[in-house]
């Protein structure tokens with residue numbers, strides 16, 4: 001039974017607010033909720049259908065329509081009909097430039113790393129605004145069907161979505177008037193829909209194989225103590241059922257002795273044939289032969305030929321499964337369950353290939369189009385406090401850290417750390433009287449920040465003037481379950497504090513992540529050498545600064561010969577610094593340190609001597 005509470009002010013019964021689960025898909029989107037019988041259920045508002053095509057159309061008055069109605073304009077007004085907007089969420093033009101041929105609408109080419117915009121009519125839209133239109137439609141359908149306002153939702157995203165794409169999804173929700181309670185990975189939602197992970201004592205390793213209309217991904221999840229951890233993901237964001245349709249269409253064109261370029265000129269004919277190819281494909285999921293005509297064109301296809309046509313594409317998905325297993329350091333024997341997601345897994349040949357590879361029958365009882373939304377509804381129910389607590393865990397693909405002296409990367413959250421996570425470290429100033437500290441946040445595996453990706457930069461202002469090394473600045477990183485990073489800097493003596501939430505200005509593609517990792521391995525040796533030299537230089541320069549200030553400030557406590565000899569050591573260190581020789585710098589720094597140590601102990605308080613060793617931010 002749904003929880004009913006009484007509103008004490010009015011004395012009336014109040015229904016508990018429903019949190020819906022939304023699968024915001026590339027091809028189709030849908031919304032689900034937990035019904036009064038405690039079961040997840042997809043919403044079919046007024047028989048309009050469960051799946052809402054993720055298509056947005058703007059007419060010349062800039063009025064918007066979404067879903068099936070918008071889909072009809074794909075052939076008649078393609079430049080103002082936006083599909084596949086999920087591919088653009090949180091991405092820059094540079095991220096999508098290689099695939100721009102598939103978009104029939106105008107993506108603004110500013111050749112930069114800022115987020116893309118789309119032109120429809122005389123207006124420009126961000127993918128966030130366009131996704132918000134789809135979410136508004138889902139919200140309206142849910143409200144209409146459930147006869148109650150819907151203000152809160154869980155939205156799913158692919159496991160490989162990066163911070164920027166997750167943040168963009170969250171922003172789209174906000175713009176649609178939804179309080180996004182959680183961004184959940186699609187494979188996690190699918191596994192929840194099958195009830196896997198709901199019992200905290202359960203330990204399982206599962207593979208989620210998701211083949212939709214235009215995208216494919218496979219995720220390996222480990223579930224224990226109610227925690228879902230993504231061990232690996234792999235796939236191809238430009239592979240799906242649409243490719244099967246294209247292969248069928250090309251086959252018919254060839255069999256009918258037609259010329260593809262000529263047929264392609266006739267937009268309407270092309271679209272009709274494409275839809276026919278899709279029906280053939282769907283029909284062949286349950287029968288052995290498809291035989292229809294479009295005008296004079298014979299559209300005949302038997303199951304065996306269809307399977308030959310798609311074999312190479314299906315094999316590609318199996319290779320991705322192999323790679324995912326290898327990345328997770330597992331073999332197919334380690335996989336306890338295989339779950340099928342996405343409409344294209346209805347093709348028996350696909351199902352069989354997955355079964356052959358993993359050596360077990362995949363789970364396919366739940367409608368593969370609905371399974372993610374149903375799981376999202378279950379997660380929403382967990383968040384509403386209606387089920388025992390389930391955590392969601394992910395790993396961060398690249399290390400996160402800040403820039404320290406000499407442009408070095410100081411890692412605070414290491415790559416592959418489980419999220420949510422927090423970590424922090426203490427820093428200090430490098431100059432006397434320093435009142436501002438610049439904090440630059442980077443992502444990547446290289447030792448030098450300039451080789452990594454800058455996420456953000458901010459100043460911690462208003463540190464009270466103190467000698468170098470005295471302020472204690474705690475820098476804390478908090479990476480939440482959605483993969484969004486909050487960085488906080490606080491000077492402990494004064495309590496001065498600054499906090500930022502990081503929304504990277506552009507996304508990282510899987511390829512970029514991979515390249516960054518490979519680079520870090522190829523350059524490991526030279527990186528270490530550079531790091532050691534930079535560390536030696538920073539230490540030397542800091543010592544020089546402290547020693548020079550020291551003899552200036554404390555001259556009255558020192559003898560003339562102590563001052564003169566310190567100056568000789570200072571000069572020697574300066575020469576070594578100019579030489580860029582790490583060993584020479586360390587040697588001269590050591591000598592200066594050893595020589596001045598007795599005077600320092602004499603006159604300095606412990607704080608300054610700690611400072612000489614501590615890490616500094618420029």
Ligand code: AMP
Pocket residue numbers: 025027028211212213214240241242278281282283285341342343344345346347368369
């Ligand atoms: P999705 O993106 O998960 O909604 O998947 C949509 C894809 O599934 C499209 O390419 C559809 O043509 C395909 N699909 C839907 N039903 C079937 C079916 N019965 N057999 C094969 N493919 C299907």
